[in-house]
Amino acid sequence: MKNKSLVSINDYSTEEIMQILELAKYFEENTEQNLLAGKVIATLFYEPSTRTRLSFESAVQRLGGSIIGFSDSNSSSVTKGESLKDTIMTVANYSDLIVMRHPLDGSARYASEVSNVPIINAGDGANQHPTQTLLDLYSIKKTQGTLKNLNIFLVGDLKYGRTVHSLLLALMDFNPIFNFISHEKLKMPDEYKLLLDARKIKYYEHKEFTDIISEADIIYMTRTQRERFSDQLEYEKTKDTYVLRNAMLINTKPNMKILHPLPRVNEINIDVDDNNKAYYFTQALNGVYVRQAIITKILGLK
Ligand code: CP
Numbered sequence: 001m002k003n004k005s006l007v008s009i010n011d012y013s014t015e016e017i018m019q020i021l022e023l024a025k026y027f028e029e030n031t032e033q034n035l036l037a038g039k040v041i042a043t044l045f046y047e048p049s050t051r052t053r054l055s056f057e058s059a060v061q062r063l064g065g066s067i068i069g070f071s072d073s074n075s076s077s078v079t080k081g082e083s084l085k086d087t088i089m090t091v092a093n094y095s096d097l098i099v100m101r102h103p104l105d106g107s108a109r110y111a112s113e114v115s116n117v118p119i120i121n122a123g124d125g126a127n128q129h130p131t132q133t134l135l136d137l138y139s140i141k142k143t144q145g146t147l148k149n150l151n152i153f154l155v156g157d158l159k160y161g162r163t164v165h166s167l168l169l170a171l172m173d174f175n176p177i178f179n180f181i182s183h184e185k186l187k188m189p190d191e192y193k194l195l196l197d198a199r200k201i202k203y204y205e206h207k208e209f210t211d212i213i214s215e216a217d218i219i220y221m222t223r224t225q226r227e228r229f230s231d232q233l234e235y236e237k238t239k240d241t242y243v244l245r246n247a248m249l250i251n252t253k254p255n256m257k258i259l260h261p262l263p264r265v266n267e268i269n270i271d272v273d274d275n276n277k278a279y280y281f282t283q284a285l286n287g288v289y290v291r292q293a294i295i296t297k298i299l300g301l302k
Contacts, residue, residue, distance in 0.1 A: 036065025156222035
């Protein structure tokens with residue numbers, strides 16, 4: 001059971017990723033199914049969430065399954081001092097699968113090692129968010145027709161943003177060119193750049209991107225992750241470094257799409273929302289189909 005967990009995007013081969021994307025396409029066309037009848041899915045969210053938790057819960061309910069869990073660990077026995085291990089071992093007795101978001105890097109891997117049921121990592125600290133990556137890949141493939149040879153702009157908080165870390169790892173097999181646009185203090189960590197170097201994947205780092213925006217196939221905007229800063233003054237200095245505005249999109253490729261894992265704060269002006277290059281709300285919708293695919297794959301349901 002344990003090895004069915006999805007903790008890191010690297011837990012799936014490229015072939016498995018493509019299978020998930022195919023299955024998600026099936027669920028987009030056949031959303032209502034009864035594949036999870038009699039199954040109980042637990043959602044344990046130690047950090048706030050709107051899209052990840054609710055799209056998982058929507059996915060489960062559309063598949064005929066049941067949900068238990070908490071959206072605020074303050075309403076659980078965690079407040080009495082219960083350890084992560086004890087919570088996971090207990091909830092594993094009540095469920096067939098646990099979806100967990102936790103503020104600590106590595107917490108999902110630890111949970112998968114102590115759990116008798118599979119764990120899906122719904123975000124662990126600044127580390128990874130693999131189900132977001134799968135829906136990002138689905139969104140990219142759906143809009144670009146391919147995952148190969150794309151020029152991907154990652155913009156914003158590349159240090160603490162777990163979605164960009166998982167996405168970078170997943171795209172490495174598809175011959176991308178990366179453009180990293182960030183504040184000096186929020187650059188892509190060296191560990192990821194070393195991986196790109198080892199694979200001879202091209203990447204460029206910038207402080208501005210208006211002069212190169214015409215090259216982008218995908219602009220992936222991210223919020224500055226306020227909750228990861230130990231120094232709030234540093235957050236104040238680095239937030240709002242990039243604000244994408246409609247006027248900046250004039251010379252972009254016709255099929256370029258703007259993605260954002262959401263929530264946004266100020267990094268995409270609302271005047272972009274009506275531009276047909278804005279894809280972030282459809283991207284969030286795709287999360288339901290992709291999470292239906294992930295759950296059924298992990299539980300081995302046909
Ligand atoms: N993309 C994402 O993780 O959003 P939530 O924090 O709302 O779940």
